[in-house]
Amino acid sequence: MAFTIFILACLAGGSTAVLSVDLRPYNITAGYMFVINDKNEDAILSLAEFEAPFNVYDFNGDKKIERHEYVCMIRASNENLVHVSHAIYDYYDLDHDSKLEKHDFAAFYKKMDKDENGEVSYHEFVVYWTQLLKDTEHHSLHGNPHPLHEDKYCEKHGHNKGR
Ligand SMILES: [Ca+2]
Ligand SMILES: [Ca+2]
Numbered sequence: 001m002a003f004t005i006f007i008l009a010c011l012a013g014g015s016t017a018v019l020s021v022d023l024r025p026y027n028i029t030a031g032y033m034f035v036i037n038d039k040n041e042d043a044i045l046s047l048a049e050f051e052a053p054f055n056v057y058d059f060n061g062d063k064k065i066e067r068h069e070y071v072c073m074i075r076a077s078n079e080n081l082v083h084v085s086h087a088i089y090d091y092y093d094l095d096h097d098s099k100l101e102k103h104d105f106a107a108f109y110k111k112m113d114k115d116e117n118g119e120v121s122y123h124e125f126v127v128y129w130t131q132l133l134k135d136t137e138h139h140s141l142h143g144n145p146h147p148l149h150e151d152k153y154c155e156k157h158g159h160n161k162g163r
């Protein structure tokens, strides 16, 4: 979700020269993200299912996902998603301290649970993420054409391109 965007890397093809990506139609993309993460296929995204990718992004295992961990992981999958990944990280990082912890996930999960029944349905998920992807459209469709900054950024933090 923040972490499902990892999945987007699989969806988004195209040239890496432009560093932008078209994720439209967003409701289809959101639906696909849900299906991939709903591991037990009960049409409910549980908090456990939502949190499952946490350790994948926590590169150094300190129970926090820092911006570079998230962005560089996405970047290793698909450079076109770098800019939208920054934007989505900001959605998760509600207190703007550039660290995502389990409580941030829980808070984000609550935001998706529109009817507050303690679980996120397919419909709730798709509505929420369709809007979120729409809001980040500027980042996904008009990416920065200068990737050098990101190169240094990820190398500095020990993320090798292609990991
Ligand atoms: Ca489920
Ligand atoms: Ca970490």
Ligand SMILES: [Ca+2]
Pocket (backbone or CB within 6 Å): 113, 114, 115, 116, 117, 118, 119, 120, 121, 124
């Ligand atoms: Ca719900």
